[in-house]
Amino acid sequence: MAIRKIREIGDDILRKKSKPVKENSKKIQDLIEDMLDTMYEANGVGLAAPQVGILKRIVVMDVGDGPIVMINPEILEVSGEQTGDEGCLSVPGKSGVVTRPDYVKAKALDADFNEYIIEGEELLARCICHETDHLDGILYVDKVDGNLREATFEGEE
Numbered sequence: 001m002a003i004r005k006i007r008e009i010g011d012d013i014l015r016k017k018s019k020p021v022k023e024n025s026k027k028i029q030d031l032i033e034d035m036l037d038t039m040y041e042a043n044g045v046g047l048a049a050p051q052v053g054i055l056k057r058i059v060v061m062d063v064g065d066g067p068i069v070m071i072n073p074e075i076l077e078v079s080g081e082q083t084g085d086e087g088c089l090s091v092p093g094k095s096g097v098v099t100r101p102d103y104v105k106a107k108a109l110d111a112d113f114n115e116y117i118i119e120g121e122e123l124l125a126r127c128i129c130h131e132t133d134h135l136d137g138i139l140y141v142d143k144v145d146g147n148l149r150e151a152t153f154e155g156e157e
């Protein structure tokens with residue numbers, strides 16, 4: 001287990017599209033462990049593999065109910081709308097207002113490579129969208145309404 005360096009905005013890797021994970025391996029399991037450690041160490045609620053410099057479709061999240069791992073996530077359904085503050089571990093010290101769906105249903109593989117369905121509302125829905133965007137090289141700053149501000153809250157993704 002190790003803390004990995006979080007890439008910050010301006011780093012080209014954050015703008016690249018990540019590749020699907022084809023098979024489980026020790027390397028993938030180590031990456032997932034490290035991503036969780038790195039996210040918790042940084043007091044984040046979500047982290048995507050490209051944020052630690054790995055272009056693979058892996059996301060970890062914890063919105064307060066324990067760790068969630070999503071490998072090759074695919075959003076199946078969205079509905080509603082929420083507008084609120086968002087931050088990102090790759091854009092340190094900043095936050096901005098982003099409108100996202102209020103409900104998201106997605107499918108993904110868990111850390112054991114079993115497919116499951118995840119449904120989220122509010123913060124979890126926001127987090128699923130934010131992290132899945134990272135896998136396509138999209139940052140929340142692309143979607144922000146107005147200007148970025150100095151962050152005054154915790155819970156960065």
Ligand code: ZN
Nearest residue numbers: 088089090157
């Ligand atoms: Zn982020």
